[in-house]
Amino acid sequence: MADETPNDLRSRLRALADDEQLDPGKLVELATEVAREDPSRAWFSIDAGLIDRLGLELVAKQETAVAELIKNAYDADALKVDATFVDCFKPGGTLTIEDDGNGMTRDELIDGFMRISTAHKIRQPTSPRLGRERAGKKGIGRFAVQRIGERLKLTTQTEEATEALVLEVDWSLFQPNRELATIPCSLSLGPPRKRGKGTTIEIQEVRDPWTDAEIRRTHRFVTGLLRPAWESAHQPNVASAISPASFEVDFLWTTKDKDFEVIDSDTILRESAVAEVVLDVVDGKIDAKLRFFKEAPGLEERLPLDGAEAPGLDGVNLRALYFLQLDVYVSKLSKRFLRDFLSEFGGIRFFRNGFRVPPYGDKDDDWLDLDSSQQKRIVLGQHRNQSFYGFVATKDPEGRLFAETSSREGVLETPEFKDLRALCKASLIDAATRVNNIRGKKTRAFGPPVARPTAAESLRGAAQDARNIASAMEQAAQAIHKLPIPPEEKQQLTDTLHQVGGEVTELAARVDVGADAEEARSAALLQEVDALRVLASLGMLVGEFAHEIRHILMALVADSKLLSDFGSQLTPAEVADIGVHVRDSVDGLRSLATYFDQAMADRAQRQIHPVDVRGAAQSFAQMVRRRLEADRIELTVQAAGFDLHSRPMHASEWTSILFNLLTNAEKAIQRARVRGRLLIKVVRDGANLVLRFADNGVGIPEKDRERVFEPFFTTSTQLGEAPDGTVVSGTGLGLKILRDIVAARNGSVELVTPPDGYRTCFEVRVPAQGGKNV
């Protein structure tokens, strides 16, 4: 067409414009050509290949690409996004991203989505309806689409529209050397969306295969945007206050022959949470509940603050999920997501009139002093920011109570805001304490429920009380100014209040110092107790060893006496016999020495390390061989699997555990008057390492099954069970010591149903060492 003269072009243009069936595409093309012919002016133009280049250069990975599309949905005020991967494990599949956002009008689609380098998002930094901070990068979304698949079908519908707008793009048309503006895309009206307003992006003919890991990674990329919806049906006022927070993304992927899988962040959060704090201030009164999802599902308790007056905080809503990232609560699949999510979004966000106020609840912001409280270890239950996910919302339309600072960084420290802080902090800590008490009862099945506050806690409580009194006095001092009394009296009263208030504050500080000291003392004491426990293990070991050594020594002394005093009178056969005897004794001493060295070496280094429990059981069996032979007891050690390491412990602690179980079993066998049989079995059970110790002794009567772990509970009164003098076992402390050791390593010990042919079976359960770390 380059041969055509400018006049030819103009006449063709005129003819096209006059055509009844005007083809706008051709018009644009021709107009561009006409412009090119202008001898005195020139225009920039855009090559269609740009789309491809932008897609590749702006969006390096396909995961990022999808994340960008989800961010767009977020920016469009969507509350829920479904990402569905159909047959995407190979090229050619379809990926659909469907949201319930604002949708686009025809103009918005053309001026926004289809216009490159639009200033739209820059002009509007927050989303139109929910005022969300824009998450998506400026206009990258559509290139992302091109990056992923060959064709795009975009269906969008606004709240007002009765039909959906359908845009179809075939990216293969966007070839280099073509003018971008001249490539048409199909735009039509379609039936209304099933979900009403919103946008669906269907990416067809996926270019690269997706892996399971990539899909999961994509989900993590958008983790930062997630805001679970809160159950609030029974309190509609809450729903409005928190709606900006709600944003869910569900991922489903499916192939022809495989059931689809789902990542549903809201479900993960709900399923992993241990409990939820629900607190509302209604008519100046606090209504505070703790709902359990784990440990005691369905249980709903009132928090200590429930029923208290909080006049300045009317309309406040606090919602927080409480998490303990433990294997028992969190499924393997959700573990990593939950960890990433909480490390990024753990904590309580502050919403004022439906809008989030930064920096409260940002990562590393500790506005409720949760992290610092955790560090002080006053309250022992987990209550870091990362243990919670939630928000506190207030209504204050006039901005009177929670006025923003001029820098728009947070709100002024008004008394109301201070109260709000105190209220949130106290409720969350109360909740954490309560949950851990309930847990404590369960995990330490044989110990008393630990619920008493420590001395330091009580002291700090007292200090806090004192401070509250001081602040009440401060408030009183303020109130005095409004009283109709002479100024000098006002002054006098105020002075007195200030003075006393100051003294009370000082007192509180002194109490805090005391609490610090008490805390340090308790910590030191705890360490000492730990050391004592290990020493007790070693002490018992020494006692048992002395007993064994005495026996071996007696034999050796007799042998040496025979050789030294009567050597010349012995027949060769007698000498040979003595030789065998001596060797046997020496072997016995050597295995004791090896065992003891190991135990002492661990102690000397004051180190704990993962213990190979199978190995421990086997060398223990070797060490007590002589003793069992004397009692004609048969000991079998069985182990299933290879990775049977416990979390770090002292080797001597295992010796102590096994010795205590052994002495116990020996007594039971002795009493049963049977040929003794013992079975030690080591298995791995999920995250735990389980050692079962069974004997065919008399068995333990039902009524004593709990009591055997009590100190000084002993049935050693029968003939043959007189205390041996050197041996700890037999004092009634054996099983108590055993329980203490196991409990200190977060394990448990209990009586379980014995295997066939045995009468008693103790099960020791300790956390196993993770396979990779050993």
Add this chain to the structure above:
Amino acid sequence: MSEPIRYLLVDDQPKDLRQIAKALELASNRRLKIEVAGPEEFAAMLSRIEHFRPDGLLLDNRLEEHPNKDGNRQVYRGTALAQQLRNQEVEPNTGAWVFPVVLLSFRQNIDQLYTPDRTVWDLFDLELDKNELMEGQNLALHSEQLVDLARGYQLLKDHREKATPREAFQAAILGSEVVVGDTDGRFLAYVSYPGIPCHVVAQIVIKGLLDRPGLLIDEPYLAARLGVDRHKSPDWHALLERLEPIRYQGVFGTGWKRWWSRYLEDWWHKLPGAPDDLRSLGALERVKFLSIALGLNGLVAATGGHAAARDRFWMECFGGQIPLDPADAVRVWERTEAKAWQEARYMSWWEAHAGAAGLKCHPSDEERLERLIRSHVRKVG
């Protein structure tokens, strides 16, 4: 060589005891033959003993501690078995049951299970500790005692079966008629009471005559009374040979070497030029005289165990092995009081003061002890 003396050793860990048994046999120049056995059911055990017809029995007390080779654990202790054996002897026609019964256990078990129980003290003729047996000269001493116990029981049994008249029986026990005439009548009456079984006679001899000083004294006492340090004196054994005429020759007299205490003073006075009173001389003077009178140059005078000790030695300290001057001695508070013909046991005042060896001063001597301590303190001050 005559027939060996057959002992049966019953222990719940027979394997560990074989070497001890062998050592005892060898120490006795194979005069002893010790068979080691694990415990059986009570009746089976008795039957086994009856068939074995031992000359003596060595018995562990903790027979129930470990199961036997069949996996069975007994319910009785050595003391129960010993009691049954003693009862058997009182039954008619029970000659098979007359033999010594010796406790062979660990000191710790003896102290914990045996010593506190008064009712079992008379069951055993001898109590041996498995560990101590192997120390020093104990093996030789105790193997000799085992031999002599068996012989002594045989002697008692023979006389009993023959129904020997009282005087002859007393003479047989003490070794000679002359000695009987010189012996405390109360002891004689006690040991020859009509119809008492052999093991009771053996008990009276061992516990009433041999085990503590009184009518008889042992070697340390003998040395103390002669003022000789027996460990440092090369001629001690030569001296003992000279004393052979006054050595106890009665029943168990080979296993328990003892000397008649009243004949010792007689022996001293019969030495030419002997100073009048042995007791009033210090150790040096005694040894000086003995050396000259007996022509023994290798005698060394004993010394006391304390800087301020006096040296008219007459006994051995019960707490530590040192000779003791009665002026420095206080009575030991013992669990059994001495019989009329026995001496009390003594310890030095300084050891009593220090509370050494877990021994206590007898209440009747407490005032004396205080005076001794005070006078000593004054002297030093």
